[in-house]
Amino acid sequence: MKPLGNWRHICVDAQRMFLEQTPWHVPWMTKVLPQLAEVSERHASQTIFTRFMPPQHPADAAGSWRDYYQKWWMMTGEHLPKELLELAPVLQNLVPPARLFDKATYSPWVDGRLFSQLRQEGVETVVVTGGETDMCVLATVLGAIDLGFSVTVLRDAIYSGADETHDAAIDLLSERFSVQLKLVKTEEFLSAIPRREP
8 A cells, every 4th residue: 555644534434323223223334343443443543433413303304304314213313312323332432532523414524524624634535434335435435535535445344234235336436436546455454554653
């Protein structure tokens, strides 16, 4: 791997509501959780955990999100236990120095807060892990590219609830965004990037 310059690791939505038995449970998450934990632990001070945060009530959501949460009413704040919004247990003790970033949409870039933080810190590259590949990870990656970041995706540290669309998203990213994006395995990334001393 080439040097990344000033980089941050964005671990997308590694939350209990996707790990545990809810209507949004993603069985595959358990397979990549060891990679998420290893990258996040080795580089905790450079890690940002995004969390997907549903509204309290469907009526609190805007536009088509209202329709979405009328379908998924059981995942809104009035029904979902608050502890299921938290990170997977193996990741919780990494905050701090890792940071949390809560968002209400698939993309973390919509309201400009995350971009503003990273721009102030002089970040050039984002390293993306988490889930789901074909939804929030894809939105995170495409937004980062649009904003001018170089992007590295750890292909064995992302997951989806659907193998077919996961594979399609990987193909899309590797074939259409090869100048702005690199797909590498976690082992290659960790071998190339030394652990930062606290």
